[in-house]
Amino acid sequence: MRKNIILKAPAKVNLTLDVKGKRSDGYHELETVMHQVNLLDIIRISQGTGGIQIKSNSSLIPTNEENLAYQAAEMILGEYAHKEGVEIYIEKNIPVGAGLAGGSTDAAAVIQGINQLCDLGLEEEELLEMAARIGSDVAFCLAGGSKLARGRGEILSNLPQRMIPYIILVKPHFQLSTAEVYRELDLTQVEEFPDNVAFLAAWEAYDIINIAGNMRNVLETVSIRKYPEIAAIKAELIRTGALNALMSGSGPSVMGIFMEEEQALKAREQFRTRYQEVFLLSSYVSTKSEE
Ligand code: C5P
Numbered sequence: 001m002r003k004n005i006i007l008k009a010p011a012k013v014n015l016t017l018d019v020k021g022k023r024s025d026g027y028h029e030l031e032t033v034m035h036q037v038n039l040l041d042i043i044r045i046s047q048g049t050g051g052i053q054i055k056s057n058s059s060l061i062p063t064n065e066e067n068l069a070y071q072a073a074e075m076i077l078g079e080y081a082h083k084e085g086v087e088i089y090i091e092k093n094i095p096v097g098a099g100l101a102g103g104s105t106d107a108a109a110v111i112q113g114i115n116q117l118c119d120l121g122l123e124e125e126e127l128l129e130m131a132a133r134i135g136s137d138v139a140f141c142l143a144g145g146s147k148l149a150r151g152r153g154e155i156l157s158n159l160p161q162r163m164i165p166y167i168i169l170v171k172p173h174f175q176l177s178t179a180e181v182y183r184e185l186d187l188t189q190v191e192e193f194p195d196n197v198a199f200l201a202a203w204e205a206y207d208i209i210n211i212a213g214n215m216r217n218v219l220e221t222v223s224i225r226k227y228p229e230i231a232a233i234k235a236e237l238i239r240t241g242a243l244n245a246l247m248s249g250s251g252p253s254v255m256g257i258f259m260e261e262e263q264a265l266k267a268r269e270q271f272r273t274r275y276q277e278v279f280l281l282s283s284y285v286s287t288k289s290e291e
Contacts, residue, residue, distance in 0.1 A: 003047055004046035005045050006044045007112060007113050008041075008042060008109070009141070011039040011101060011102060012034050012035060012249075013035055013249075015035050015199065015246070016031075016199050016217065021187070030153050034147050039094055041093055041105060041106055043089070043110060045087070045117055046086065047087075052086055052088070053087045056091070056092055058092035058096070069088055069103070069107050072134050073088060073114060076110075076114045076115065084114075096175065098171050099248040100253055104135050104140075107135065111131055140153060147159055159200070159203060163282065164282060166282065167258070168237060168267045168278070168281075169278070169281055170275055170278050171275070177250075178249070184222045185219065185222050193218060194215075194217070198214050208243065215244050217246055238256070244256070264280055
């Protein structure tokens with residue numbers, strides 16, 4: 001058994017997000033394109049003396065069993081290595097409560113990390129199954145890259161890797177509860193649904209203009225009604241030269257896709273005068289050998 005392991009845990013954005021209906025289990029049936037970006041939490045897992053301990057540089061996340069990373073450690077250790085203990089350090093860089101799957105990606109990294117650290121030898125399929133039990137986005141975070149996700153978000157189809165070079169991400173000063181946004185969703189109020197067939201054709205063709213042009217998220221209906229500022233950020237991103245702008249997940253983070261680095265840098269400067277969490281990102285390309 002190794003003594004410790006360090007993993008990168010990338011954020012995700014939803015380039016489209018469609019809700020097909022409400023399910024009998026209370027969740028919503030989704031069809032969403034998820035894409036990892038190079039905004040990374042860093043997770044260090046060390047052999048502990050017993051139990052699970054979580055520490056973080058951020059005071060915004062819980063360090064007890066409310067943390068998805070704790071739940072992930074408890075699940076995998078409980079099922080496969082109940083005598084082991086772990087210490088988990090979360091270097092939090094991904095904004096919290098932002099629609100970027102920050103908690104889910106930490107949990108996915110913990111599942112992968114403990115599998116390696118404790119030499120459990122579990123196959124990807126078993127890891128994905130555990131991930132899906134932790135939360136709807138965790139399986140995607142474990143699989144990584146770009147995926148079309150269905151079901152609760154855990155049924156994943158591979159998409160070809162495409163590099164979006166300039167993404168400006170703005171996180172407003174408030175947080176949104178995913179459960180609350182879904183609860184308030186009324187599909188009869190949605191004006192524009194994504195056309196995932198058109199989006200995927202543009203993705204296949206690596207046609208950035210139509211990739212951006214087909215970005216839609218039905219959850220904006222709820223989040224923008226609560227916080228019109230989200231719509232104002234979208235409009236401003238487009239005014240500063242973005243091909244298009246969209247809220248990620250249940251929000252409130254907003255991303256703008258840019259063709260030119262210079263425009264993206266200018267937009268970043270402009271937003272930084274008013275927002276603390278503004279990032280110039282690109283697609284995350286996994287370098288597993290580094291992990
Ligand atoms: O699965 P997870 O715990 O991340 O989801 C958070 C909340 O978001 C759920 O409790 C549920 O209210 C809502 N949700 C949903 N349909 C989905 C995913 C999440 O209604 N497909």
